[in-house]
Amino acid sequence: MTEAATPLESALDVAALILILIGALLCLTAAIGLLRFRDVPSRLHAATKPQVLGLILVCLAIALSLRSWPVVAFLVPVVLIQLATAPLSAHMVGRQAYRNGTIDENGLYVDELAESHRTPPAAGG
Structure with missing residues (x-):
């Protein structure tokens, strides 16, 4: 025989469902943006x-749904690693796109790398 869900458990399940839906929609919009945007900074x-926000919402929904401390202990490093690696990888991709010349330099408001772009890194000056 199964026990009836308490109102608190039902509310947590509804909140988890809403968070999963919003997180999935955010991840979907990120994928659509990668396909639709034309330039590197927009992508x-x-x-x-x-x-990243979609992943955080999905992880929060999983934690609310399963209500287990080992699950939370597993999800916290996943979110922290994502928060650490997403900006770093975006920075590296953007820097390489700048070096390759695939970024529209006329569209930049401030070009802090203009001086380093003129002088090759190994030229010594």
Whole structure:
């Protein structure tokens, strides 16, 4: 015989369902943005901001749904690693795109790398 769910458990399940839905929609918009945007900075924005927030919401929904401390202990490093690696990878991709010349330099408001772009890194000056 199964026990009836308490109102608190039902509310947590509904909250988990809503968080999963919002997180999945954010991840979907990130994927659509990667396909639809034309330039590298816009694609980097689409790849990092909504995707990371979507992952956080999905992990929060999993934690609310399963209500287990070992699950939370597993999800916290997943979120922390994602928060650490997404900006770093976006920075590296953006820097390489700048070096390759695939970024529209006329569209930049401030070009802090203009001086390093003129002088090759190993030229010594």
